[in-house]
Amino acid sequence: AQSVTQLGSHVSVSEGALVLLRCNYSSSVPPYLFWYVQYPNQGLQLLLKYTTGATLVKGINGFEAEFKKSETSFHLTKPSAHMSDAAEYFCAVGPDKLIFGTGTRLQVFP
Amino acid sequence: DTAVSQTPKYLVTQMGNDKSIKCEQNLGHDTMYWYKQDSKKFLKIMFSYNNKELIINETVPNRFSPKSPDKAHLNLHINSLELGDSAVYFCASSPFVGLEQFFGPGTRLTVL
Numbered sequence: 635a636q637s638v639t640q641l642g643s644h645v646s647v648s649e650g651a652l653v654l655l656r657c658n659y660s661s662s663v664p665p666y667l668f669w670y671v672q673y674p675n676q677g678l679q680l681l682l683k684y685t686t687g688a689t690l691v692k693g694i695n696g697f698e699a700e701f702k703k704s705e706t707s708f709h710l711t712k713p714s715a716h717m718s719d720a721a722e723y724f725c726a727v728g729p730d731k732l733i734f735g736t737g738t739r740l741q742v743f744p
Numbered sequence: 745d746t747a748v749s750q751t752p753k754y755l756v757t758q759m760g761n762d763k764s765i766k767c768e769q770n771l772g773h774d775t776m777y778w779y780k781q782d783s784k785k786f787l788k789i790m791f792s793y794n795n796k797e798l799i800i801n802e803t804v805p806n807r808f809s810p811k812s813p814d815k816a817h818l819n820l821h822i823n824s825l826e827l828g829d830s831a832v833y834f835c836a837s838s839p840f841v842g843l844e845q846f847f848g849p850g851t852r853l854t855v856l
Contacts, residue, residue: 668844674774676746677834678787722785729842731800734787 636661636727648743653697653712655738657719657725660706666669666728669699672737673721681723682707695719715742747771748848750835756854757825765820765851767835774820775799775841778810779834781850787834792816794841824856 641656666685670688672680682693689701699710708725720742725735748769757763763821769776777800792800793812807823818835832852837846 670847672785673745675850677849678836680844680846683844724787731789731792731841732845737787738786 636663636665636730636733637729638725638733638735639742640723640725640738642738643736644739644741646741647715647742649717650674650714653710654714655710655723655725655740655741657708657710657735658701658706659708659725659727661727663729667701668686668726668728668732669693669708669710669736670726671695671699671721672724678724678738685729715740717742717744748835748846750838750848750851753849754852755779755812756856757806758856759825759827760819761825762823763825763853764822765790765833765835765853767818767820769835769837769846771837771839771846773837773839773846774815775813775838777836777845778812778818778820779836779847781832781834783831788838790854791820792841797839799841811824824854825853827855829853830855 637660639658668683669681672678677740692698697712722737726732775794777792781787791810794811811819812818832850834850835848838845
């Protein structure tokens with residue numbers, strides 16, 4: 635069985651500040667991990683993924699995430715937030731079917 | 745070119761009606777999915793087809809029936825619509841099971 639927990643349903647940062655969105659997973663098999671972003675009234679867009687290999691993965695728009703097996707975590711970071719990063723972010727675990735977390739809404743203040 | 749497209753984008757209908765949502769992908773993927781996103785943004789898989797064969801069928805009322813006429817299309821038919829069916833329905837596709845999924849823009853269904 636697999637599950638995902640996203641800590642913090644809302645995160646607020648100032649423009650230029652570090653973004654940290656937390657994701658912890660549970661999986662009885664080696665996990666595939668994904669971060670998706672959803673802008674208002676749009677579908678989900680893949681930010682980055684981890685399947686095997688390098689544990690630090692880089693994605694689009696300057697985001698990156700690190701797979702830490704010992705901590706069962708896959709937190710999403712971005713060094714400097716931009717106003718355009720304001721959106722809903724979803725962590726998901728695979729591989730058989732994607733189980734999504736409940737999402738974290740990121741607000742960016744000027 | 746839109747990779748995963750859905751029609752219609754908005755659907756407003758009365759309780760008890762039957763409606764369909766269509767999905768098409770032009771990515772050449774083998775696997776397609778239907779998800780339901782509720783008002784709290786919770787996203788849950790409903791069905792998955794791999795090369796026209798149903799492989800995931802979650803606990804969904806049998807009023808919902810998916811149909812995949814070919815690898816590029818996955819439609820969702822809903823009978824006897826209820827208020828609780830109001831949600832955004834997303835179609836997605838992936839090269840095959842387990843890989844990253846590409847989502848359509850969603851269909852917002854409102855049942856009155």
